[in-house]
Amino acid sequence: GQNIDQPTEMTATEGAIVQINCTYQTSGFNGLFWYQQHAGEAPTFLSYNVLDGLEEKGRFSSFLSRSKGYSYLLLKELQMKDSASYLCAVPLYNQGGKLIFGQGTELSVKP
């Protein structure tokens, strides 16, 4: 079976750095996605990791450790507009690309 765990909510201060963790258990591994979802909107693609290590993209970075079944999303220089839900997701290619999401981490950025 498959399981994805992330914290339900986090709070951080504007200008700070926050790390959102995700652990997963899947039969087979084909990469890991992070999505951002603002209230009332659709999820939007942030990052995709398939190899171990850190992928940096501006203020956002994503890390993956396949041996530990662990990923994190790092947000630097937090802005108020970063308040959103952050979803970790894994595709199951032995099931034709089925994308399974974690419950999401609700991030609140405070002034």
Place this chain on the structure above:
Amino acid sequence: DAGVIQSPRHEVTEMGQEVTLRCKPISGHNSLFWYRQTMMRGLELLIYFNNNVPIDDSGMPEDRFSAKMPNASFSTLKIQPSEPRDSAVYFCASSPTPAGVYGYTFGSGTRLTVV
């Protein structure tokens, strides 16, 4: 590219009525997914298609739900009869196969309220 297009954006219907949600995937994407999102259960995969063929409908809650993809540019999700517990946001997403670095692109969603 116009992205994934869903209609309607909002739907309010009475219990027992039939509801049809529509989706147009991104041209060239050969996988299409229907998700349902609620506060309690998060994003749940209902069904997905690959090259217009339903691959996995294990997430469809019950026989009241059905989905079709008659061609590469159109899909429907139908609920008949609708019930108040079906109230949720329904998202359609599409991707190339495998999605890889391109990811899965979501439509704006349909907010369904069954009263």
